[in-house]
Amino acid sequence: MKVMQRALCAAVVMFAAIQNGNAAAVNTSAGSAVFESQCVVCHQAGATGMEGLAPPLTKMPAVFASSEAGRAHLLHTLLNGMVGPITVDGGDFNFKMPSFAALSDADIANVANYLIFGVDKAPASTKPVTADAVAKARKATLTPDDVYAERAQVHGGGAQK
């Protein structure tokens, strides 16, 4: 198991190195395409958000990705949607994030990695999201309200910077 993990790690690092010489960078172009087709209408170009409608995604995805619980929560948000008032970078948001369960595991993983690494520039130590992790996250049957409650737990649980 350890050996396999190491081999996998090496493959990811090599792939990243081929991409642009940065070990932290995963293939963000596939995720960027998903973002442009599914998310940009609300979260806007560069995921900078829309005042009063959709929050910026320029920081939180990487914060969530820094812990196991946070990574699962990020995937739950994409798979189940979320509803409830949140404050991000001083802006208040209380609109509905739709469920994207109809997207494939690979698309969800790619768009998450695009946000974590491409937009938020997460540190090299951050683990990329895998399609397997998405498949696992799908098993949780959560409502948008459940995901909202989970955000408070994860965000209040020391996952943030």
Ligand code: HEC
């Ligand atoms: C119809 C508009 C809309 C679309 C389309 C949309 N979102 Fe959202 N998104 C929202 C809203 C609104 C929220 C905040 C929900 C709340 O206040 O509880 C949100 C929240 C989020 C969050 C959580 C942010 C945080 O700080 O907890 C993530 C991550 C996210 N969206 C990613 C995406 C991705 C990726 C896509 C495309 C696959 C997408 N969104 C498409 C409206 C949208």
